[in-house]
Amino acid sequence: MGPARVSRPAGMPPGGERRSPPQDESPLQVIGQLAGGIAHDFNNILGVIINYARFAQGAIPPGSPAAADIEEIRRAAERGVGLVRQLMILARREGGSTVVFDLNELITGLDGFLRSTIGEHIAVERRLDPGLWPLAEDPARIEQVLINLAVNARDAMPGGGALTFETGNAELGAAETAAYPGAEPGRFVRLLVSDTGVGMDGEVAARAFEPMFTTKAAGQGTGLGLATVYTIVTQAGGLVDLSSQPGRGTSIEIHLPASRNAPAASTRPTRAAPAGRGEAVLIAEDDEAVRRVAERILETAGYRISSCPGGVEALELLDDPANGFDLLLADVVMPGMRGDDLA
Ligand SMILES: Nc1ncnc2c1ncn2[C@@H]1O[C@H](COP(=O)(O)OP(=O)(O)OP(=O)(O)O)[C@@H](O)[C@H]1O
Numbered sequence: 001m002g003p004a005r006v007s008r009p010a011g012m013p014p015g016g017e018r019r020s021p022p023q024d025e026s027p028l029q030v031i032g033q034l035a036g037g038i039a040h041d042f043n044n045i046l047g048v049i050i051n052y053a054r055f056a057q058g059a060i061p062p063g064s065p066a067a068a069d070i071e072e073i074r075r076a077a078e079r080g081v082g083l084v085r086q087l088m089i090l091a092r093r094e095g096g097s098t099v100v101f102d103l104n105e106l107i108t109g110l111d112g113f114l115r116s117t118i119g120e121h122i123a124v125e126r127r128l129d130p131g132l133w134p135l136a137e138d139p140a141r142i143e144q145v146l147i148n149l150a151v152n153a154r155d156a157m158p159g160g161g162a163l164t165f166e167t168g169n170a171e172l173g174a175a176e177t178a179a180y181p182g183a184e185p186g187r188f189v190r191l192l193v194s195d196t197g198v199g200m201d202g203e204v205a206a207r208a209f210e211p212m213f214t215t216k217a218a219g220q221g222t223g224l225g226l227a228t229v230y231t232i233v234t235q236a237g238g239l240v241d242l243s244s245q246p247g248r249g250t251s252i253e254i255h256l257p258a259s260r261n262a263p264a265a266s267t268r269p270t271r272a273a274p275a276g277r278g279e280a281v282l283i284a285e286d287d288e289a290v291r292r293v294a295e296r297i298l299e300t301a302g303y304r305i306s307s308c309p310g311g312v313e314a315l316e317l318l319d320d321p322a323n324g325f326d327l328l329l330a331d332v333v334m335p336g337m338r339g340d341d342l343a
């Protein structure tokens, strides 16, 4: 039996009838709308958990059993942040900023993440075309694609194996893009992410891009990884193909429209956290727990902090010249007055 090949989420069922792509499925839209409504609060809560976990980690000896427990708390909260981000992408709420960048650089920049998340038992190989055309996209979204594929590959290779990233340029004609809604013929950047893992049978492969389809145990997988990949790539005017065979591994091939512009100098500048020298900062934030976290971080970094719960209070403090603030840090959505109006 040859490998299963799937180029659309629900693919073509054997009858030849076409099913609609995942973002049109109404349960997903409902989830997206719900998530959109609570994402801001939810991210605040997770941010508070992550930051207090960090404070606690800094206050106890690294080797102690509590340090490991706190690390688990932090990781779980970070998984929550990742989940909200995926839901936002699926709900198309993520704005994102478009930058001209080099995909190779993004892949190379993932090194630290791969080492910590993928594990030593998996060899990571890169075959990156040095003359690669640039992309004009939100790098954070493309990074999400790389991460989701890498994590899937890891899960498919519990006993170890090889994860390969390959890039190259490709010109696709009308015949090649015809089957992909939203893709126009032209110049594409090709990305191939392959693993030597357990692979998928035809049934799993046909459903792999479906939102909330997972073969993983509860708590191990949400089934949003490939749905998010599909959404990001098709919204970018690209193509996704999956090829897999049980016991032989999986390859995900992605084509993203190339940009004719030259990439910006560097996608990710490496900056050291700036240290304050007693500058006066006013924090306006209605969520008390978030406000306290911000105060603590900035105080530790060497700033003088005043804070208040809203824009109206902030204006009063700003009006008093005795305060002499150097910087205002304001939440955008607050009762009474928006942070951007305040600024
Ligand atoms: N590289 C792979 N090798 C084998 N099976 C895969 C691979 N990638 C995806 N799958 C299969 O497709 C299913 C859906 O993948 P998807 O990434 O969408 O969700 P998940 O990994 O189960 O959960 P999540 O990504 O939300 O944590 C997986 O549960 C798995 O059965």
Ligand SMILES: [Mg+2]
Binding pocket: 148, 151, 152, 221, 224, 225, 226
């Ligand atoms: Mg996944």
